[in-house]
Amino acid sequence: MEQVQRKYNRIEQISFFLGVLILVTLIGDLTYQLATNENAPPHLLVISKYEPSMPGYTYRVEIENTGDKTAEAVNIQLSLFQNGKSAETATLELKYVPAQSKETAWVSFNNEKQTSDSLKVTSLTFVKP
Amino acid sequence: MTKIQEIKTIKEYGRGIIGGLLFSLPLLYTMELWWIGFLASPEKLLAFIGVTFILLLGYNRYAGMREDSSYSEVFRESVEEIGIAFVVTFLFLLLINKINFQMSFDEMIGKVIVESMIVAIGISVGTAQLGQEDKGDTGMDKEDKEDKESDKKQDPLQLWILSFCGAALFSSSVAPTEEILQIAVVSENIHLLLMVLTSLLLSFVILYYSDFKNSKAAKGGLREISLHIMIAYSAALFISVIFLWFFGRTGSSFNSSFDILLAQVIVLSIPGLIGASAGRLLIK
Numbered sequence: 001m002e003q004v005q006r007k008y009n010r011i012e013q014i015s016f017f018l019g020v021l022i023l024v025t026l027i028g029d030l031t032y033q034l035a036t037n038e039n040a041p042p043h044l045l046v047i048s049k050y051e052p053s054m055p056g057y058t059y060r061v062e063i064e065n066t067g068d069k070t071a072e073a074v075n076i077q078l079s080l081f082q083n084g085k086s087a088e089t090a091t092l093e094l095k096y097v098p099a100q101s102k103e104t105a106w107v108s109f110n111n112e113k114q115t116s117d118s119l120k121v122t123s124l125t126f127v128k129p
Numbered sequence: 130m131t132k133i134q135e136i137k138t139i140k141e142y143g144r145g146i147i148g149g150l151l152f153s154l155p156l157l158y159t160m161e162l163w164w165i166g167f168l169a170s171p172e173k174l175l176a177f178i179g180v181t182f183i184l185l186l187g188y189n190r191y192a193g194m195r196e197d198s199s200y201s202e203v204f205r206e207s208v209e210e211i212g213i214a215f216v217v218t219f220l221f222l223l224l225i226n227k228i229n230f231q232m233s234f235d236e237m238i239g240k241v242i243v244e245s246m247i248v249a250i251g252i253s254v255g256t257a258q259l260g261q262e263d264k265g266d267t268g269m270d271k272e273d274k275e276d277k278e279s280d281k282k283q284d285p286l287q288l289w290i291l292s293f294c295g296a297a298l299f300s301s302s303v304a305p306t307e308e309i310l311q312i313a314v315v316s317e318n319i320h321l322l323l324m325v326l327t328s329l330l331l332s333f334v335i336l337y338y339s340d341f342k343n344s345k346a347a348k349g350g351l352r353e354i355s356l357h358i359m360i361a362y363s364a365a366l367f368i369s370v371i372f373l374w375f376f377g378r379t380g381s382s383f384n385s386s387f388d389i390l391l392a393q394v395i396v397l398s399i400p401g402l403i404g405a406s407a408g409r410l411l412i413k
């Protein structure tokens with residue numbers, strides 16, 4: 001017996017082509033990642049900036065992972081230097097910083113702001129999952 | 130006529146989306162799964178898409194909306210379901226703020242892929258199973274049809290496919306959680322042995338003893354019952370291994386010895402086997 005070819009309405013046509021487009025994009029992107037990924041280990045950049053708009057003495061800290069792998073259990077110790085001496089420390093803990101991504105955190109200190117202040121990363125630890 | 134068809138299609142999609150959410154909401158709210166989105170390598174994500182697509186083809190072939198679908202129709206349906214699942218998952222993750230446009234493209238795509246594959250199976254099941262019975266198909270007619278169907282010999286491939294889909298749907302909500310490893314680590318051999326026996330007993334009760342909806346194994350002899358249980362258990366074990374591999378529980382970072390891996394497979398195969406037995410009967 002010959003099978004009757006089903007006719008598809010507009011909505012079915014649109015969703016089929018949408019499905020094809022999504023599948024092709026996904027497979028294309030993942031294949032491109034496979035071809036270009038150098039599997040570089042996590043590489044973290046920490047950039048801090050004083051935030052005068054925030055209450056207290058607060059810094060905005062951006063942690064960017066420029067590597068190809070996610071960094072897990074990230075622990076960053078920051079020291080506030082006043083007059084050349086470490087006056088206060090703070091610790092940031094992040095569960096993950098994904099590859100090619102940026103996380104933002106804020107750190108507040110009890111000390112009063114002084115003109116010669118600087119914030120330095122004194123230790124940075126993470127594991128590769 | 131076209132308008133009526135389009136409304137019918139929209140209703141089908143609505144059912145599918147509800148089915149997809151019904152089966153995958155626990156996953157959409159599970160943080161381990163969000164993490165897998167950026168932890169999984171591109172090859173794992175590609176493999177996940179491939180395995181899901183094969184399961185969708187199999188499900189739509191054997192238990193989809195239309196029994197007489199040709200291979201090209203089954204293919205079309207599966208592509209549509211993946212597309213809808215991707216859009217629904219993307220919007221849902223956006224709604225609960227687990228993806229946003231400040232994230233890298235790869236992170237966002239990874240999260241959506243991981244979640245949407247189970248949503249796609251849910252959509253397929255929802256579209257086929259959550260609809261109302263045909264109004265003309267009532268009373269004796271329906272009973273006759275069911276009797277005739279149960280007299281037909283089941284295709285073993287159909288059993289395998291439905292068991293895989295059932296195991297995947299029902300074990301996916303616990304598979305990515307840390308608890309599987311926790312239970313595996315503290316389980317003694319006696320616990321693991323009892324878990325295997327309990328799983329098999331549950332499967333026996335579902336397929337043979339409790340007159341479960343759509344169960345046909347009871348009408349066969351001991352040989353057929355054993356075959357059904359073995360297919361269900363093998364499918365549950367296979368899906369457990371695939372999930373553990375995909376969720377990074379078989380790698381060196383967990384320092385997994387073979388014993389720990391085996392223990393995790395046994396722990397995860399309990400929901401897997403319930404899915405491959407009861408779930409399989411419910412979704413066909």
